[in-house]
Amino acid sequence: MDVSEAQKDAYAEGRCPYRLVLEHVTSRWGVLVLIQLLDRPYRFSELRRAIGRVSEKMLTQTLQTLERDGLVHRDAKPVIPPRVDYSLTPLGHEAAEQIRELALWTERRMGQVSRAREEYDTRKSATG
Amino acid sequence: MDVSEAQKDAYAEGRCPYRLVLEHVTSRWGVLVLIQLLDRPYRFSELRRAIGRVSEKMLTQTLQTLERDGLVHRDAKPVIPPRVDYSLTPLGHEAAEQIRELALWTERRMGQVSRAREEYDTRKSATG
DNA sequence: CGGTATCCAAAAGGATACTG
DNA sequence: CAGTATCCTTTTGGATACCG
Numbered sequence: 001m002d003v004s005e006a007q008k009d010a011y012a013e014g015r016c017p018y019r020l021v022l023e024h025v026t027s028r029w030g031v032l033v034l035i036q037l038l039d040r041p042y043r044f045s046e047l048r049r050a051i052g053r054v055s056e057k058m059l060t061q062t063l064q065t066l067e068r069d070g071l072v073h074r075d076a077k078p079v080i081p082p083r084v085d086y087s088l089t090p091l092g093h094e095a096a097e098q099i100r101e102l103a104l105w106t107e108r109r110m111g112q113v114s115r116a117r118e119e120y121d122t123r124k125s126a127t128g
Numbered sequence: 129m130d131v132s133e134a135q136k137d138a139y140a141e142g143r144c145p146y147r148l149v150l151e152h153v154t155s156r157w158g159v160l161v162l163i164q165l166l167d168r169p170y171r172f173s174e175l176r177r178a179i180g181r182v183s184e185k186m187l188t189q190t191l192q193t194l195e196r197d198g199l200v201h202r203d204a205k206p207v208i209p210p211r212v213d214y215s216l217t218p219l220g221h222e223a224a225e226q227i228r229e230l231a232l233w234t235e236r237r238m239g240q241v242s243r244a245r246e247e248y249d250t251r252k253s254a255t256g
Numbered sequence: 257c258g259g260t261a262t263c264c265a266a267a268a269g270g271a272t273a274c275t276g
Numbered sequence: 277c278a279g280t281a282t283c284c285t286t287t288t289g290g291a292t293a294c295c296g
Contacts, residue, residue: 018235022159023156026230028151031154043257044257044258045257055289056259056260056290057260057289057290057291060258060259060260061289069245070243070244070247071241081257081258083258084257084259091240095233102226102230103150106146109149109223110145110149112198112219113149119198120195171278183269183270184270185279185280185281186270188279188280189268189269204278208277209277
């Protein structure tokens with residue numbers, strides 16, 4: 001880890017402290033990790049397969065951020081080969097449930113959104 | 129607008145349709161716009177000042193995306209100088225309320241998150 | 257297995273100048 | 277005022293190689 005991370009965080013904190021947590025929670029991979037862990041604890045590779053299309057780097061980064069914020073618990077067992085389980089903390093569980101609600105809402109309203117888009121695109125391609 | 133936008137959307141849609149809407153709603157500026165409009169309708173420049181630190185480009189882009197998704201209503205009055213009011217649609221109101229709940233939750237839990245971070249950083253800088 | 261380090265491509269985002 | 281167009285910088289994210 002180099003200094004740029006700390007600087008970035010300091011910058012974002014300066015703008016508005018809670019915005020940073022909100023961004024972690026609503027980030028592309030943060031959302032998927034939290035929702036997945038609502039199901040049960042997962043191992044690193046297991047989580048990676050469950051989510052799909054996520055690189056090791058991004059999953060590692062996402063998990064570390066969420067762990068640091070106290071939303072995810074990391075349990076590294078001292079065995080060979082290594083085994084690491086990730087689970088939600090009580091705090092993380094609260095966050096995950098809200099994220100899931102939002103995701104479910106989005107799914108429910110998807111039809112309306114699609115129709116709105118079609119109408120928008122039609123309007124734009126027309127003369128008006 | 130060139131083709132890359134449509135391609136990006138097609139790609140994201142391919143992954144998971146509702147994820148795209150979720151990303152619009154939880155995007156950096158999307159969150160702030162929705163929460164602000166929960167208060168009352170805003171004009172473009174007014175909104176820009178209220179949010180602060182957002183470039184014209186990003187605000188325009190965010191508003192267009194949210195309008196296309198049917199979450200924000202754009203009312204352009206044919207006057208000189210131009211006057212454009214932005215407000216939430218019923219659908220956008222639903223989204224905004226959930227986003228606000230999430231933001232409020234984050235604010236409430238900020239203390240716990242900060243303590244978790246300190247503990248994490250202490251643990252990392254120590255021998256363990 | 258569960259990472260870290262490095263490099264590179266792509267996307268997001270800001271500053272500026274210009275337009276109706 | 278409310279944008280659009282362009283250029284440029286910063287950030288994000290993936291691929292690869294390597295380590296304990």
